[in-house]
Amino acid sequence: MIESYLRQSPLAHLALAAHGPGSGKPAGVHMAERPFPGLVNLRGPGDNANFHGAFKAAAGYDLPVEAGATAGSANTTALWLGPGEWLILDARGGPKSGPRIAESLRAALAGISAAVTDISESRACIRISGAKARAVLQKGCPLDFHPRHFAQGQCAQSVLARAAILLHMTPDETAADGPAFDVYVARSFAEYTWRWLEDAAREFGVARGER
Amino acid sequence: MLVIPCPHCGPRGEIEFSYGGQAHIARPKDPEKVSDAEWADYVFLRDNTKGVFLERWCHVHGCRRWFNVARNTVTYEILAAYDAGAKPPKLDYETQV
Ligand SMILES: [Zn+2]
Numbered sequence: 001m002i003e004s005y006l007r008q009s010p011l012a013h014l015a016l017a018a019h020g021p022g023s024g025k026p027a028g029v030h031m032a033e034r035p036f037p038g039l040v041n042l043r044g045p046g047d048n049a050n051f052h053g054a055f056k057a058a059a060g061y062d063l064p065v066e067a068g069a070t071a072g073s074a075n076t077t078a079l080w081l082g083p084g085e086w087l088i089l090d091a092r093g094g095p096k097s098g099p100r101i102a103e104s105l106r107a108a109l110a111g112i113s114a115a116v117t118d119i120s121e122s123r124a125c126i127r128i129s130g131a132k133a134r135a136v137l138q139k140g141c142p143l144d145f146h147p148r149h150f151a152q153g154q155c156a157q158s159v160l161a162r163a164a165i166l167l168h169m170t171p172d173e174t175a176a177d178g179p180a181f182d183v184y185v186a187r188s189f190a191e192y193t194w195r196w197l198e199d200a201a202r203e204f205g206v207a208r209g210e211r
Numbered sequence: 212m213l214v215i216p217c218p219h220c221g222p223r224g225e226i227e228f229s230y231g232g233q234a235h236i237a238r239p240k241d242p243e244k245v246s247d248a249e250w251a252d253y254v255f256l257r258d259n260t261k262g263v264f265l266e267r268w269c270h271v272h273g274c275r276r277w278f279n280v281a282r283n284t285v286t287y288e289i290l291a292a293y294d295a296g297a298k299p300p301k302l303d304y305e306t307q308v
Contacts, residue, residue, distance in 0.1 A: 067220045067274075082274030083219055142212070142224025156220075158227055159272045 004095060009035030010124035010190035019208050028132030028204030031197060034125040034182065038076075038090035038097025042105060044114030046084040051112050058108030059088070068154050070168065076101060079155040079168060087166065091125060091182060123166075124190035128197060129180035132204035137181065139200045143167070152179070161196045163189045216292045219274045231267030233257045234279040235299070260284055265299050 011033040044051045046065065055063050064071045064080045071078050079087040088105065090097040098120030105116045128136065134145040140161035143150060150156070155168045166184040185193045198206060213225040239245045239253055258264070264284050269277045281291040281302055291300045 082276055085274070142226055157273045158223070164272050 007036075007095060009033060010187045011035075011126075011194055014191065014194065016208055025205050027130060027207035029128060029130040029136055029201040030133075030207050030210060031194075031201065032127045032208065032210045033194070034091055034127050034210075036093065036095045036097075037120065037123070037125045037184075038093030038101050039118070039120045039123055039184070040088045040098060040101045040105060041081075041117040041119050042078075042086045042088055042114065043084055044109065044112065048112070051109070051114060054108050054112055055105075058104055068156050070153050070155050077168075079166070081157060081166075089168075091170070095120075122187055123184045124187055124193070126183045126185070126190075126194060126197065127170075127180060127210055128183060128201070129178060129210070130204075130207075131178040132201070133179050133181055135204065136197060136201045137167070137183075140196065141165075141167075147179075160185070160193060163193050163196075165193070213287060213289070215268060215280065215289065217270045217273060217276075218278050218292050218294055219276055220270060223270070223273055227270060227272040228268045229271045231269055231277065234265040234267045263290060263302055267295070 012035070016033055042055075044055075052063055059076060059078070060073045061071050061078070063078055063086055067080060069080050076088050076090050079089065081087055088101055090101060093100075098118040102116050102118040109116065134147075134150075137143075137160065138145045141158050143156055143158050150169060152169050153171045155166065157164070157166050159165065160183065163185055168182045168184070170180050170182055183193065183197070214222045215225055215228055216222045217228075236253065236257075239249065242250065245253075261284060263281055265279060265281055267277060268280050269275070277295040279293050279295060279297070279299065280289055281293075281299060282289050290302055293300060
C-alpha cells in the first residue's frame with residue numbers, strides 16, 4: 001500500500017484549489033474534485049435472502065434491487081450497478097474509508113458466497129452541480145437527463161465523451177442550487193474528463209469548488 | 212443510434228453496448244469427434260439473415276451483462292430482448308421481413 005503521505009488525489013496535479021473563483025458573473029455550473037472517496041465493489045447472490053439480511057444487519061439499510069436505484073445511511077450509500085452487483089461508497093470518507101467499509105462487509109458476509117473489493121484508489125470523483133449541470137452532461141452522454149428520467153438519488157453507468165463513467169445524482173443538494181451529480185471515472189481518465197467537462201460548461205460560466 | 216432495451220437497465224443508447232454476433236451458436240459437445248468442416252462451421256460460419264435475426268449484445272458500459280436481442284435487419288426494429296441462456300421468444304419470423 002502506498003505511504004499515505006505520498007498519496008495524491010487523481011486531480012491533485014491540476015492544483016484546483018489554487019485556481020481563481022471564476023469570472024465573477026453568476027456561474028451556471030460548479031465543478032470540484034471530491035478527493036479520496038471510499039469505494040467498495042460488492043458482488044453477491046441477489047436472489048439470496050441471507051445475503052440481503054447480512055448486508056442490512058451490517059449497514060442498517062436494504063440493498064437497492066431496482067435498476068439505477070440507491071439506498072443509504074448517514075455512513076454509506078449503496079448504488080445498484082447490475083444484477084448482483086453494487087458499489088458501496090462514502091463520498092466524503094477520506095483515505096481510510098475504503099478499507100473500513102470493506103472490512104465491515106467482509107465480516108458481515110462471512111460464510112456467504114460474496115466478493116468485497118476495495119476499489120477506492122481506482123476512481124476519481126468529480127462533483128458537477130448547478131442550474132446547467134444537466135445540460136453539460138447531456139452534451140456527451142446518451143442518458144436522458146430530463147428530471148422525469150434522472151432524478152435525485154438515482155445512479156447509472158454510461159459513457160461521457162467516450163469515457164466509461166458512473167453517475168450518481170446525489171440527494172444532498174437543495175433544489176435552489178440546481179442538481180448535483182457525482183461523476184466517477186477511472187483514475188487515468190480523470191484529467192481528460194475534468195477538462196472535457198470544464199470546456200463543455202464554459203458557455204454557462206464555470207465556478208470551481210462545491211456550491 | 213439504436214436504442215437497445217437492456218433486460219436489466221432498460222432502454223439505453225447503442226454507444227453503451229458492444230456487439231457479439233449471432234446468438235444460440237452451440238459449441239459441439241465432443242470437439243475431438245467433429246470433422247474439420249463441422250468445426251469450421253461452428254467457429255466461422257454465421258447466418259446473414261434478411262429479416263429477424265437473433266444476436267448477442269453486451270452492455271459493456273452499463274451493467275456489463277450479456278443478453279440476446281431479436282432485431283429486424285431490414286427495419287432495425289428491435290422486437291425482443293431476453294437473458295443470455297434463455298430460449299428466444301415466440302415471434303412471427305416470416306411476416307417480419
Ligand atoms: Zn444493462
